[in-house]
Amino acid sequence: MTLSFVDNLNFRHEVSLVETQIAEWVESCDKEMIPELRWQFISGSKYFRPLTIFSTYRSLVPGLPIPDWLIRCAVVIELFHNMTLVIDDILDKSPERRGRATLHHKFGELDALMASGYMVAEGYRMLGTDAQAIELFSELMKRLGVAECLQWRLRRRVLGVEDWRHIAAEDTGSMFEICACLADRTGRLRTFGGLLGLLYHGCDDVGDVRGTAALGGGGVEDLRDGILTLPAALAIRDPEIGNLFSNDHPTREDLQHLADAFQKQLPEAETYLDQVVSQARKEAELFANDPEPLYALIAETRKLSGG
C-alpha cells in the first residue's frame, strides 16, 4: 500500500489492518474459490470506501482509535465493492482493470459471477450480530441493483445533468452514504456521504474523459455503451451531439466526435464538481464534531478528476 492519500488522511495503520484481514480471509476460503479471490484482491484497491468510514468516525469521535468493529465493516465494504467491480466488468465486457485481466476474462463468467456472490455471502457472515450494519448493507445491495438497471436502461438517452445526478447518487453515492452511516450510526452524516459519492462518481467521469482523448483511456466503454456521464450530460444539450449519443451503432468517427465534445465540457464539469465540494463541506461543517478529517477526504476525492 503506497497510496499517498492514505498517508495524507493519516490512516496507514487502519488500511494495513484492512489489507491484512482481507488477505487472511482469502486464504481461509474454499480452495476452489481461492485463485479467483486472490486474483481479484491482489490488484490493490484505492481503499476510498474504508477511508470514508474511518474519516467519518474520526470526525465524530476525534482522538479515539478506530475500533475493531469498524475495521470489520471496512473489510465488508471492500468485499461488496469488489462484487460491484466484477459485475461492472462483465457488463462492460472489460478485458482489463488497472492494467490486469479482469476476473471474468481470466477465469470465465461463471467463476466471476460465483465469486461475486461468494464475496457478498462472506460479507454478511462477517457482520455477525451487527444488525444495524446488516440492515445498511441490505439497503446498499438493493440500491446498487436498482441503480445498475436504471443506468443500463437509460443508456443512449438524451437526458440532463439532474438525471446524471440521480443515477450517480444511487450508484456510487449510495455506497459512500452507507460508508458514512456505518461509522455514524445516528445517520446525521448520511447526506455528506451521498455528496462525497456523487463527487467521486463525477471526478471518475471527468478523469475517464481526460483519458479518452485518443479513445484509449478508461472511458471508452462508457462512450461505446452510451452511458450518461457528467461530461456527456453537459455535451448532449447540443442537439447534434445528442443525436450522435443516441445512435445505437456509432462509427469510430462518431465516437471520436463524441469524445471531443465531452472533452470540451470538462471546464463546466469541473465547475459543477466544485459546487458539489461546497455542498459536501457545508454538510461536514454542520454535522461533524470535527469537520477537518472530512474536509481532507473531500480534497483527496476532488483530486481524482486529474484537473
Added chain:
Amino acid sequence: MLQALTAAASSSLSYSYSIQSILYKHQASLLALNDASTDARHRRSLLIDDLRSFLREIGDTASREARSFQHQLALITEQLAQAEARHQEESKASPPS
C-alpha cells in the same frame, strides 16, 4: 431557552439567505419561463435542466436547514440534561443544613 431561540432565529436567517442565493443563481431560467423565444431545442433543454436543479436545491436546502436546526436543538437538550444531572449530584453531595 435563550439558546434555543437564538438557534431558531439563526436557522431562519440562514434558510432565507440560502433561498435568496438559489433564486439569484437561477433567476435567468426563472425569467426565461415567460419568454416565448425559448422553444429552440438546445435552449429548452438547458432551461428544463436548470429548473429541475432549482427545485432540487430548494428541497435540499429546506431539508439541510431542518436537520441542522434539529441537530442544534439536540445539542441544547443534551446540555440541559447534563446541567440538571450535575445540579442533582451537587444537591446530594451538600444536603441543606
